[in-house]
Amino acid sequence: MMDTVIDHLNEASIESGIGESVLQAQGLNIWFAQESGESRHVVKDVSFDLRAGQCIAIVGESGSGKSVTARALVGLAGQGATVAADRLALEGETLLDRPEAWWGSVRGRKIGFILQDALVSLDPLRPVGKEIEEALWLHKWGTRKTRLQKVRQTLWDVGVPEPDLLVKQRPGELSGGLRQRALIASAIALHPDIVIADEPTTALDVTVQAQVLSVLKEMLGRGTSVILISHDLAVVSQLADIILVMQGGAIVEAGPRGEVLGRPRHPYTQQLIDAVPSEHTKGTRLSPHGGAVAQTLFRAERADLADSPVPLLDARGIVKSFPGPGGLRRTVVKDVSFTLARGETLGIVGESGSGKSTLARIALSLERPDSGEVRFLGRPWSSASIADQRAIRRRISVVYQDPLSSFDPRWRVSRILSDAICLQEVMPRGQVEDRAVHLLEAVGLSAAHLEQWPLRMSGGQRQRVAIARAIATHPEVVVLDEAVSALDVSIQAQILDLLSDLQVQLQISYLFISHDLGVIHHMSDRVLVMQNGRAVEQGTADDVFRNPQHAYTQQLLASLPRLEYANLRKAAAWS
Amino acid sequence: MTSPLSLVGEASEATGLRPSFAARLRPVLIRLAAAIFVLWGAVTVTFIALSVLPGDRATIILNITSGQAIARTPAELTPINRAYGFDQPMVEQYARYIGGLLHGDFGTSYELQRPVAKIIGEQIGPTFTLAISALVLAWIFAVPWTLLTAGQGRRLGSFGSAAETITAGLPHYWVGILLLIVFAITLGWFPVIGGTSFMNTVLPTITLALPLAGFLGQSIRGEFDRTMREPFVLSARTRGMSAAGVRARHVLRHALIPAITLSGWAIGSLLSGAVLVETVFARPGLGSVLVSAVSDKDFPLVSGIVILNAFLYVVINLVVDLIYRLVDPRLRGTA
Numbered sequence: 001m002m003d004t005v006i007d008h009l010n011e012a013s014i015e016s017g018i019g020e021s022v023l024q025a026q027g028l029n030i031w032f033a034q035e036s037g038e039s040r041h042v043v044k045d046v047s048f049d050l051r052a053g054q055c056i057a058i059v060g061e062s063g064s065g066k067s068v069t070a071r072a073l074v075g076l077a078g079q080g081a082t083v084a085a086d087r088l089a090l091e092g093e094t095l096l097d098r099p100e101a102w103w104g105s106v107r108g109r110k111i112g113f114i115l116q117d118a119l120v121s122l123d124p125l126r127p128v129g130k131e132i133e134e135a136l137w138l139h140k141w142g143t144r145k146t147r148l149q150k151v152r153q154t155l156w157d158v159g160v161p162e163p164d165l166l167v168k169q170r171p172g173e174l175s176g177g178l179r180q181r182a183l184i185a186s187a188i189a190l191h192p193d194i195v196i197a198d199e200p201t202t203a204l205d206v207t208v209q210a211q212v213l214s215v216l217k218e219m220l221g222r223g224t225s226v227i228l229i230s231h232d233l234a235v236v237s238q239l240a241d242i243i244l245v246m247q248g249g250a251i252v253e254a255g256p257r258g259e260v261l262g263r264p265r266h267p268y269t270q271q272l273i274d275a276v277p278s279e280h281t282k283g284t285r286l287s288p289h290g291g292a293v294a295q296t297l298f299r300a301e302r303a304d305l306a307d308s309p310v311p312l313l314d315a316r317g318i319v320k321s322f323p324g325p326g327g328l329r330r331t332v333v334k335d336v337s338f339t340l341a342r343g344e345t346l347g348i349v350g351e352s353g354s355g356k357s358t359l360a361r362i363a364l365s366l367e368r369p370d371s372g373e374v375r376f377l378g379r380p381w382s383s384a385s386i387a388d389q390r391a392i393r394r395r396i397s398v399v400y401q402d403p404l405s406s407f408d409p410r411w412r413v414s415r416i417l418s419d420a421i422c423l424q425e426v427m428p429r430g431q432v433e434d435r436a437v438h439l440l441e442a443v444g445l446s447a448a449h450l451e452q453w454p455l456r457m458s459g460g461q462r463q464r465v466a467i468a469r470a471i472a473t474h475p476e477v478v479v480l481d482e483a484v485s486a487l488d489v490s491i492q493a494q495i496l497d498l499l500s501d502l503q504v505q506l507q508i509s510y511l512f513i514s515h516d517l518g519v520i521h522h523m524s525d526r527v528l529v530m531q532n533g534r535a536v537e538q539g540t541a542d543d544v545f546r547n548p549q550h551a552y553t554q555q556l557l558a559s560l561p562r563l564e565y566a567n568l569r570k571a572a573a574w575s
Numbered sequence: 576m577t578s579p580l581s582l583v584g585e586a587s588e589a590t591g592l593r594p595s596f597a598a599r600l601r602p603v604l605i606r607l608a609a610a611i612f613v614l615w616g617a618v619t620v621t622f623i624a625l626s627v628l629p630g631d632r633a634t635i636i637l638n639i640t641s642g643q644a645i646a647r648t649p650a651e652l653t654p655i656n657r658a659y660g661f662d663q664p665m666v667e668q669y670a671r672y673i674g675g676l677l678h679g680d681f682g683t684s685y686e687l688q689r690p691v692a693k694i695i696g697e698q699i700g701p702t703f704t705l706a707i708s709a710l711v712l713a714w715i716f717a718v719p720w721t722l723l724t725a726g727q728g729r730r731l732g733s734f735g736s737a738a739e740t741i742t743a744g745l746p747h748y749w750v751g752i753l754l755l756i757v758f759a760i761t762l763g764w765f766p767v768i769g770g771t772s773f774m775n776t777v778l779p780t781i782t783l784a785l786p787l788a789g790f791l792g793q794s795i796r797g798e799f800d801r802t803m804r805e806p807f808v809l810s811a812r813t814r815g816m817s818a819a820g821v822r823a824r825h826v827l828r829h830a831l832i833p834a835i836t837l838s839g840w841a842i843g844s845l846l847s848g849a850v851l852v853e854t855v856f857a858r859p860g861l862g863s864v865l866v867s868a869v870s871d872k873d874f875p876l877v878s879g880i881v882i883l884n885a886f887l888y889v890v891i892n893l894v895v896d897l898i899y900r901l902v903d904p905r906l907r908g909t910a
Contacts, residue, residue, distance in 0.1 A: 074813055079728070104815050113813030121810040123825050125903060134824075135814040172905055186814060 019052035022225050023073065023194055027086035030068055030077055030249075039082065043069050044250040048242070050194065055216075055226040057240035057257075059233060059272065061488040062459075065249040066229050070196050073227070074111050075103040090194075109139050112187035116199035121183055122171040128182040129167025135189045154185040158215050176352065177208035184215055188224075195219060198229045205351035205515055210559035213238050231488055233276055234518075234561040237261055245269045261563070275493035276563050277522035279545055286493030286522070310378045311339040312477055312509050313363060313396075317372035320358055332358045334533040335372070340477065343503065345510040347524030347541065349517060349556075355533040356513050360481045363511055364398055365389050394423050394473035401482035403466035407454045413440075413465055414450040420472035439468040442505075444498060460491035467498065471506060479511045484519060496523060517560050521545050529553045606896060610889045617885035621878040622672055628874075632661055635872050639685045681882070682875035686868070691879035694864065699883070701771045702853070702860035706845040708776065709783035710838060716788035717834065721795040722827060726803040736796060743789030747848050751782040751855035769857035779852045787841055791834045799830035832903055839895035843888050 030043035043065040050056050058066040072083050075098060088095045090110060098106075107113070115121040122131055129151055136147045148167075155163035158181045171179050180200070188195060197216060201209040216239060220226055230236050236243060236257075243260040245253040245268065253266040264270045275286050315338050321331040332355040340346050350356045361367040363374060365382050374382035376392050384392070400406050407416055417436040421427075427435075437447045443464040454462050463483065470478050480499070484492045496519065502508060512523050520527060520541070527544045529537040529552065537550040548554045625632075633655040634647050656662045660671060675682065681691035724735025758778060759767045765778050802808065803826055811821045846861075853862030861880055868876040900906050 071809075076809065076812055100817060104817055106815070107813050108815035111813075113810070115806050115810050115813075121806045123807045123811070124905065125828055126825075134811070134816070138815045138820075170904060183810070186810075 019223075021049050022052050022091055023050040023227075024048075024087060024089045025073075025085060026088075028069065028072065028088060029084045030065070030072055031082045032078070033080040033082070042249050043072070044248075046244075046246075046251055048244060048251075048254070050225050050227060052193070052225055053220060053223045054241050055220055055228055055239045056242045056244065057228040057230060057236040058244045058246055059230060059236055060246035061231055061490060063248075064246040066246050067198055069246075070113075070198050070227060070229050073196060074107050074113055075100075076107075105139070108135050108187070108192065109190050110192050110194065112190075112192040112195040114184055114187045114195065114197040114200045116202045122179065122186070124171050127168050127170055128174070128179075128186075132167075132182065132186040132189055135186050139190060141190060150189060151185070154189045155182065158185050158188070159211065160185070175208075176204050177211050180204060180208065180212050181215065184212070188219065192224070194225045194227070196227045196229070199231070200228070201232070201235055202230070206517060206556055207351065207559045209235070209561070213561065232561075233261065233272060233489070234563045237563055238561045245272070271490055273563065275490045276518065277493070277496060277516075278518040278563070279521045279542070281522050282541075285497050287490065287497050311341050312377060313338075313340040313381075313511070314375045314378070315339070315359075315363065315372065315382075316374075318359065318362055318369045318374070319371045320355075320362060320367065320369050332533050333362070333369070336528075336530070336533075336535045337372075338528055338535070338538065340509050340511060342476065342509055343507045344526065345503070345512050345524045347520035347527045348511065348513045348530060349515065349520045349527060350530030351515060351556075353532075354530040356530050357481055359530070360398075360479050360511065360513050363477075364396060364479055365393070395475050396477040396479065397470040397473060397475040398479040398481060399463070399466045399470050399483040401485050403462045404454060406466065407462075409453075409455055411454075412450070413452050413454065413457075416454070416465065416469055417450075417472060420469045424473040435472075439472055440465075442471070442502070443468045444494075458491075459487055460494060463487065463491075463495055464498070467495075467502070471502060471508070474506075475508065477509045477511060479513070481513045482515070483512075485514060485516065492519070499523070517545070517556060529556070606893060610893060613889050614882070614885055618673065618676060618882055619669075621881050622669055625874050625878055626665060626668070632659070632874070635874075636685050639871060639873065640688070676882070681879040684868075684873055684876045686871050686873045686876070691875050694876060695861065695879055695883055698859065698861045698864050701858065702846070702849050702862060703887075704771075705776065705779055705783065705849050705852070705858075705860065706842065708780045709787065709845055709848075710841060712780055712784035713787035713791055713841070714834075714838075716784060717791040717795060718827070718831075720788070721792050721799055721830065722822060725796045725799040725830070726822065726826065732796070732800070736793070739789045739792040739796065741789070742785050743793060745786050745789070747782055747786065747851045748855055750785055751779070751852055754778045754782055755856065769853075769859065771859060775856075775858065779856045779858055782852050782855070783845055783848050787845065790841070791837060794833040794837050795830045798833050799826055802826045802829040805829075828902060832899070835895060835899055835902060839892040842891045843884070846884050846887065 026047045028043060028046040029041070031039040031041050033039050046065075046069055048056055058069060060066045068077055068081070071077050072081070073088075073095070075095065077083050083096070085096060090106065122128060129148070132151045132154065133147050136142060136150055141147065142150060151167060152163040155166055160166050160178060160181050166174070166178060166182065171182070174182065184200075195216075200216065201212050204212065213235065216226060216228070220239065226239065228236060228239055240257050243253075243255065243257055244251050245260065245266065247268050253260055253264065253269045260269060261273065264273060271288060274281075274288075277286055315336065318333050318336045319331065320333040321329040323329055332353075334355075336355075336359060338346060338348075348356045348359065358367065362369050362382060365374070365384075369382055372382075373380070376396070379392070381389065381392055411419070414433070414436055417439055418432045421432050421435050421439075433450075436450060440446060440449055445461065445464050445468070449457075449461070449465070454465060457465070466483075467478075483499075484495050487495060499510065500523070503510060510523070512520065514520050524541040527537075527539065527541045528535050529544065529550065531552045537544055537548065537553045544553060545557065548557055631652070633652040636655055636659070637647055637651060638645070653662075660668055663671075672682075679692060681695070683689065684691055684694055687694060720735065720739075724731050726732070755767065755778065759765045765774055769775060803822075808821055808826060811825055812818070816824070849860065850862035850865055852858070853860045854866060861883075864876065865880050867873075868880070
């Protein structure tokens, strides 16, 4: 099996006419020592052959071993890790059992490493210029003066418009795009032959993501070899020559990009591709069927629901500002209006800082707008007294991105749910428990989860508990604030399917907030696009995405990496 | 064509983080106002305590100066009450007290019959030297200790942490007596009889510094371990930095932040700790003055020392705030 994979890789390299081998792994295995004394086998028999100027992508979900593999390539697999391989070589020299001092001269000079979000991957206390210079200083490159020059040059190369200004700024003062470019600059300042990028665009807005991808593309064009680690197939499809799909520590499929994405042979690869939400997946299931679910109504059949005369939520001219640095007030929401009808999903899309989360807090009446008003079923909501708001509160609930931070860590699932159930009505203990079990079953969990701690649950299970809590009070509106953004793509698919089912069963309206255009298009009936606090475009999802009117929406859509192969494949399947 | 000036304006707006001079001055003024408020509070509380404590003040003064402890007749007390202004309304006494303080007049010691400001002035030097050198020494102990033992595996960390917990719990008087017995009496390296020379200062400084070093070490270690898990540590390693380099150049700076906060608080505990240590080592200083002033009910002297402590506390916390901003540039421009 492995031999055929290697053959495939070699064929692919020869086909693409790419140069000699720079980094080779054969039968790479990694174990982690555990507290119990046993060891956990996290990477199993991984092999690849990276050629000069080539991009190999490793795709997989969290826990698949892809990041550990990448770190092992620079000798930083982590504390308690045992790395073994038949062969692990950089330009013919083995990487196994090297002393720290040797690694010090390889890291940064021969292999550059880019981590995800630079907000946490750059030292927040130091100016980024220092951080980049450090990479040069560590390898005794040049004098202080020439180093500073080199830093500016590198920043310029990665597309920073004002390197002189940037070198003096700290990561916290920079936008996501500049920050990520500074991080890339620190990794490639010495022009390493190989760059390993571990989720380089995760948590970035789509326009920033597009900028980072183009920097990586340029590096490939200059002959640098890239190993790209990502869970995002769309990003991978932009850059990779070869794709390795990892599951549970092993490579389950490997081959040239076109083959893996266009004609996936392994069911897991297929599942990953199907799970990506986009305009083409609208109204269909993203995850393979599992368990009993309600019949899926398509949106057309629900059109009658949207016709009720009074909207559930009616926001008019919302303005909200906060005190900013220097005593100035920053207006984060500027004159935004929207309505939400019964059973409808309104998607709010925008980049970080566009004011979408503040708008969500106002819709939940957790924040009072400076001017404008939100009405609930025609009644005052944002302007109501605290007592009056309390009566409405249980009819609007919320699910956040990270449920862990919205759960009391000392509460078990049973208490989290019964607390929410009792908000609506007081009932006998046994009945509360019945209802909690019922809620868990509704979100695809079971009574067995009642006595679990959220901390011990997986991300997907936690989000299911958060959804169960949100629907415990029979709400009419659920605000989903980046509710699937932290999840792996196949888990995300399951949660999106669950949300669609619940919407049909319970006739809930969703205010669906996300920076992910694919997710928004998949889920929303109507879409509101926000930029710098303004609603720049509003309309039905298909209209906005297929025929964007505003320049910003057009820019967003143009920046979106698309999974073309999957679309082609789907189209082929239909014909 | 844009003028250079407007270009600068645009650049700074783009980064959004160059607050105006007035905006930067604001937090300083707020802090200053807060400091003055704290001082006023300390003065007022001391004054009230002085006025309402049991015991007629005129009687106390007569008894202290005469060395007797007997009840006095009104005829004896009247001139004293008049001389010290005790016969006037509270509000007026308060106003006169505040007015005196503003002019640097802390009153006159009942017992020594000399101005309080002068007595404190003579004694503050040794105490201040002791407190500050103890603080510095505690840092000198704590930083290398955590740098060597934190974030390098569980066993070394537990050992370092246990040592800190034990040190932090040591009582001053016990450490002082132990050091005195071992190094002064048995080994004879240091003088037994108190004084203010360098050799006389070593043991008291260590006595004060040890428990504080334990506290500082604990707070540095917690932050150190947390910072070691930050992604930027990994990213520095991938640039080719050694493990030791990352610890010293990146992690340590983060780890020091809570210890700096703690140092402001520590000054208060050092000054009160100094009272004990000065007594143990028979060392001159505010400590011994305070102890005798309290037992003799020499109120002006006690209140003078209390106000001075409050003042030092406020000043040192202002300095700590400043250092804080140097170490953590993210705080600049916030209130």
